[in-house]
Amino acid sequence: MERVVRIVLAAILLLTTTVAADTLRVPEDFGTVQSAIDAASSGDFVSVGPGTYNELLDMQGKAIRLFGRDGAAATTIDATGLGGSAIVCMNGETSETVIAGLTLTGGTGTLNPVWQTLQGGGIFIYTASPTVVNCVLTLNTSEFGGGGIWAQNSESYLANLRFDDNHTLLETRGGGGMYLWNSSATVMRCSFSNNTADSGGGLRCKGGGSAYIRRCSFVNNESFSFGGAVAVTGATPAFDRCLFDGNVAASYGGAVSTGGVLTTFLNCYFRENVANTTGGAIRVNDGGAEFDGCDFASNLAGLGGGGIVVNDSACTVTRGSFQENDGTSNGGAIHLTGVSSVDVDLNFFCGNQPTTISGDWNDLGGNAIYASCSTTCPGDIDANGTVDLMDALSLIAQWGQCDGVSSCFADQNDDGQVNVADLIIVIENFGACP
Numbered sequence: 320m321e322r323v324v325r326i327v328l329a330a331i332l333l334l335t336t337t338v339a340a341d342t343l344r345v346p347e348d349f350g351t352v353q354s355a356i357d358a359a360s361s362g363d364f365v366s367v368g369p370g371t372y373n374e375l376l377d378m379q380g381k382a383i384r385l386f387g388r389d390g391a392a393a394t395t396i397d398a399t400g401l402g403g404s405a406i407v408c409m410n411g412e413t414s415e416t417v418i419a420g421l422t423l424t425g426g427t428g429t430l431n432p433v434w435q436t437l438q439g440g441g442i443f444i445y446t447a448s449p450t451v452v453n454c455v456l457t458l459n460t461s462e463f464g465g466g467g468i469w470a471q472n473s474e475s476y477l478a479n480l481r482f483d484d485n486h487t488l489l490e491t492r493g494g495g496g497m498y499l500w501n502s503s504a505t506v507m508r509c510s511f512s513n514n515t516a517d518s519g520g521g522l523r524c525k526g527g528g529s530a531y532i533r534r535c536s537f538v539n540n541e542s543f544s545f546g547g548a549v550a551v552t553g554a555t556p557a558f559d560r561c562l563f564d565g566n567v568a569a570s571y572g573g574a575v576s577t578g579g580v581l582t583t584f585l586n587c588y589f590r591e592n593v594a595n596t597t598g599g600a601i602r603v604n605d606g607g608a609e610f611d612g613c614d615f616a617s618n619l620a621g622l623g624g625g626g627i628v629v630n631d632s633a634c635t636v637t638r639g640s641f642q643e644n645d646g647t648s649n650g651g652a653i654h655l656t657g658v659s660s661v662d663v664d665l666n667f668f669c670g671n672q673p674t675t676i677s678g679d680w681n682d683l684g685g686n687a688i689y690a691s692c693s694t695t696c697p698g699d700i701d702a703n704g705t706v707d708l709m710d711a712l713s714l715i716a717q718w719g720q721c722d723g724v725s726s727c728f729a730d731q732n733d734d735g736q737v738n739v740a741d742l743i744i745v746i747e748n749f750g751a752c753p
Contacts, residue, residue: 342366352376352385352396359383367421369393375403375426378418378449380410387420391455391481398440398459399425405459409445414476416449418442423454428461428469437462438498439469440485448474456496457483464523465498466514472500478507487516493550494523495540501527501554511548512538518576519550520566526553533559537574541567545602546576547592557583568594571628572602573618579606586612589626593619597654598628599644605631613639615652623649623656625671629678631657636666642692643670650677668702675702686726696752698745700728706748714745 340362349355352372355365361382369389375398378385387394398405405423408416409432428437432445440459442451456467466485468477482496495514497506499522509532511521520540524530535558537548547566549558561584563574573592575582582603587610589600599618601608608629613636615626625644627634641652651671655661655678664683668675669692690696690704698706700713714729717737721727729737731744 340364344368345372346370356381356383356385361415367394371395371397373397373399373401375401376406378406378408378410378412378416380412380416380447382413382415384417384419385421386417390420391422391453394420395422395424397425398423398427401425402427404429404439404441404443406442408447408449409443410447412444412447412449414448414450416447418449418451419453421454423456424458426459428463428465431463431471434463439465441467442469444468444470444473444475446472448476450476451480452476452478453480455481455483456485457481459485461487462489463487463492464494464500464516466495466516468497469494470497470499470502470504473502473504475502475504476507477504477509480509482509482511482514482521484513486514490517490543492516493518493525493542493546495519496521498523498525499528499530499554499556500525502530503528504530506530506532506535508533509535510538511535511540513540515541515543517543519546519548521548522550524549524551524554524556528554528556530554530556531559532556532561534561536562536564537566538562539565543569545570546572547574547594549575551575551577551580551582553579555580555582557585558587559585561587563587563589563592563600565590566592570594571596572598573600573620575601576604577602577606577608578604581607581609583609584611584613587614589613589615589618591617591619594621596620596622597624597630597656599625599646601627603627603629603632603634607633610634610636610639612637614642615639615644616642618644620646620654622647623677624654625651626653628654628656629659629661631659633660635662636664638665640667641669641671641675645672646674646677648673650674652676653680654678655680682725684723684726688728690752694753696748697731698748699752700731700745704752706745706750706752710745711742714742
């Protein structure tokens with residue numbers, strides 16, 4: 320009986336709370352969005368009608384729901400000419416503060432109370448964790464970082480956001496689309512396109528935090544230094560089922576540059592990213608990375624590592640594929656420099672130029688390497704497009720029973736041992752691959 324009473328009381332409380340919540344309508348009841356926010360109490364809804372509102376908004380730490388009732392395509396907060404962020408959350412907002420269904424544009428950032436620099440053109444989040452969903456952030460800028468969003472000391476939930484054509488203006492600054500400083504935000508189903516910054520054209524993660532980034536796309540972002548799409552320093556983000564396509568870095572890490580941390584990539588796809596120096600898709604520097612189920616196709620680096628360059632770092636690469644990546648001078652798929660270690664297992668490599676992997680790597684087995692993705696070439700053990708003396712020497716070095724651990728590339732007929740039968744295959748196919 321006591322349990323029934325508690326349930327009934329809880330239901331009454333919930334009903335009372337729901338009934339007590341008001342919906343404040345703009346422009347019907349309030350002439351501006353900010354005046355509606357000023358009048359709102361915890362639990363209230365601020366419903367913004369279609370139109371463009373030339374305002375700067377402060378959520379004031381309130382647990383309210385601010386939303387465009389006809390969605391982002393119809394409802395715009397335009398901060399152009401007002402000298403600030405379109406929306407500010409810096410009064411301890413929690414997940415109960417919800418921003419939804421708005422386009423945010425024209426923002427230029429808010430003065431950070433620590434560094435006195437302008438950040439977060441679209442939304443400035445400081446020691447707060449609002450929920451932001453179903454919004455578009457476009458044509459915002461900031462001097463220091465986070466043209467679209469700056470989030471500092473935050474555990475925000477950010478979902479279904481579109482970051483398009485946002486920019487960070489000063490040299491050595493980053494996060495054209497978004498900057499996460501010491502933040503463990505959850506970023507879900509967001510798209511980053513055509514954003515620019517000196518580092519991390521789409522996203523910058525720095526200063527701590529373990530952000531979780533899932534099912535996001537990074538397309539045609541650009542950095543003027545490193546990390547065309549993403550730059551990571553001193554943080555430990557995880558990327559799950561993300562797409563990196565057509566991003567460009569003037570220096571290294573065409574899609575992603577990581578430094579001094581462990582970064583995780585699960586089932587991600589890297590395609591046609593470009594770095595002028597090393598790491599067409601990714602540069603891992605002075606730290607580590609784990610790649611599981613990732614695919615790399617047609618990435619380009621000017622000085623090595625068309626897919627991945629690993630510098631003074633330790634990496635694991637598992638269950639992936641590397642197809643037609645170009646390192647120009649070193650390691651089309653993977654290039655190791657400095658004191659580095661890479662464990663490679665269960666991967667498929669084909670058509671990577673000028674070589675597949677340059678540097679010492681650990682073959683944990685189950686790997687397949689081919690010179691071409693369209694034709695096979697029996698006897699081409701080192702997958703360089705020619706069956707020659709180097710293949711014969713490699714075969715002799717692997718002579719005997721395969722150890723059951725490494726990939727045993729010289730076992731051309733897949734009988735579990737390297738012997739005369741495999742040598743005959745090499746001899747019969749001497750010369751250029753078809």
